[in-house]
Amino acid sequence: MKFTLIQQNDTHGCLELHNELYWSTEGPVLKKAGGLARISRYVKTLKKEQENVLFFDGGDLFHGTLPLVASKGEAILPLLEKMDIDGFVPGNWDYAYGKKQLRNLTDRLPFPALSCNVKDEDTKANFFIPYVIKELNGVKVGVVGLTYPYVDITMPPDFSKGLSFSTGVEEMRQCVAELKEKADVIVLLSHMGLPLDAQLVSLVSGIDIVLSGHSHDRVTKPIVRNGTCIVQAGSSSSFIGHLDVEVQNGKITDIQYRLVDIDEQFGEDEEVKELVEEILSAYTTERETVAGGTKTVLHRMTLEEAPMDKLITDAYLAAFESDLAFSHGWRYGPPMDAGPLTLYDLHTIIPTNPELFTLELTGEELWDALENNLETVHSADPFEQKGGYVLRSSGLKMTYKPYNPKGHRIQSLTIVGEDWQPAKRYRVVGGGSQTFKKHEDRKQYRNIHAIDVIGSFLQEKGPYEMKKGADVVTV
Structure with a gap:
């Protein structure tokens, strides 16, 4: 018996065809890809052509572009x-x-939200269904959900208020033990990130397949750990994962996998396409209003610094009399080609549109914050990797060794062209509560938001061009 698993993950509100970045021998190349109408057509066609097809979403479904953020996720429900x-x-x-x-x-969805590692603090009960069992021509597939375990640590406080999270190791062991009595195949639908998923399956035996999410990895060849097949399908509705699974006598005998690049050659589901157009029609003004321009391709596809975030921090630094500017190392946001940038584009670059703050930190406090950030990105223990990419910055030059022990990665640090001094006080500008959470009580919020600052910066300075030469490098 054969069944098929299709996954999408980290769509982040990328509803339509958009630029996607691909690496070539010449460097980054953009081409058009994605759109939920194309994914929907792919899945519906497959379900018509063959039996036993299951389609799962790996999270970050309700946030990422203006229509979703403005409606608090509700725009995408229809x-x-x-x-x-x-x-x-x-x-x-x-x-x-x-x-x-x-x-x-989630109550309004026609499909279940799954997670075994988040609880309601009021009732102490699971906030979501831990797992479901799908029966396909006599083969039972148990699907367990694991949500991101560090929402309460890395995200703003309002995200996790009233909820508690765990790494899910013990919960997964319990779910696997239960499903061994009920299902032939056990699938983990995860938003933990690829490093954590690989570590988890080394600690919990009995998981057959992991549909991974969160880290935006384009897995082209399955990762096999402890007998478990792990895959992940990029981000931004630009890719899907397609697994064909052979089962005999209740056991998997073969898995064939491919990462499908959803480019513009794919047909669209007309019904979904019309709904996307309807959603976007409410933002015609933002989509037609040119806020500025860029000479640099803007993207977030590099670990240490990226042009999209350099635009943000350069704009922050220009807006306030400060030594340094910082922005969180987010992964989401499709790339944007050189040329005009609309107001809608700015909302896609930084959909949280945080209020800016200024903050004074000693050199020692700044060093500690940077070391802590490097630990969340490069920790040898995957369960300590809580961040996205390296903290984005302007006004700073840093070299570091990612493989060094915790607290000893930075090799050199200069600020505004001068060597770092531990006792000196540095003026910092950033946005929102996600950046420098430890110093929230000392931040001075300035009653101006990121998109207004970036828009003004583009108008005053002209088309953005990122300076050549990296400021943060491994050595």
Whole structure:
């Protein structure tokens, strides 16, 4: 008997065809890809052509572009009703609107929200269904959800208020033990990130397949750990993962996998396409208003610094009399080609649109914050890798060794062209509560938001061009 698993993950509100970045021998190359109408057509066609197809979403479904953020996730609900999804696991950004709104969103879905590692602090009960069992021509497939375990640590406080999270190791052991009595195949639908998933399956035996999410990895060849097949399908609705699974006598005998590049050659589901157009029509003004321009391709596809975030921090630094500017190392946001940037584009670059703050830190405090950030990115223990990419910055030059022990990675640090001094006080500008969370009580919020600052910067300085030469490098 054969069944097929299709996964999408980390779509982040990329509803339509958009630029996607691919690496070539010449460097980064952009081409058009993605769109939920194309994914929907792919899945519906497959489900018509063959039996036993399951389609799952790996999280970050309700946040990432202006229509979703402005509606607190509700704009996408009519579209999701048409996509034949069989289940999803919430991602860290799905908690952006708080516990009550996430419950409202998931209660209105025609498919279950799955997670065994988040509890309601009021009732102490699971906030979501831990798992479901799908029966396919006599083969039972158990699907367990694991949400991002560090929402309460890395995200703004409102995301996790009223909820508690765990790494899910013990919960997974319990779920696997239960499913061994009920299912032939056990699938983990995860928004933990690839490093954590690989570590988890080394600690928990009995998981057959992991549909991984969160880290935006384009896995082209399955990773096999402890007998478990792990895959992940990029991000931004630009890719899907396609697994054909052979089962005999209740055991998997073969898995064939491919990462499908959803480019513009794919046909669209007309019903979903119309819904996307309807959603976007409410933002015609933002989509037609040119806010500025860029001479540099803007993207977030590099670990240490990236042009999209350099635009943000350069704009922050220009807006306030400061030594340094910082922005969180986010992964989401499709790339943007050189040329005009609309107001809608700015909302896609930084959909959180945080209020800016200024903050004074001693050199020692700054060093500690940078070392802590490097630990969350490069920790030898995957369960300590809580960050996205390296903290984005302007005004700073840093070299570091990623393989060094915790607290000893930075090799050199200069600020505004001068050597770092531990006792000196440095003026910092940043945005929102996600950056420098430890010093929240000392921040001075300035009653101006990121998109206004970036827009003004583009108008005053002209088309953005990122300076050549990296400021943060490994050595």
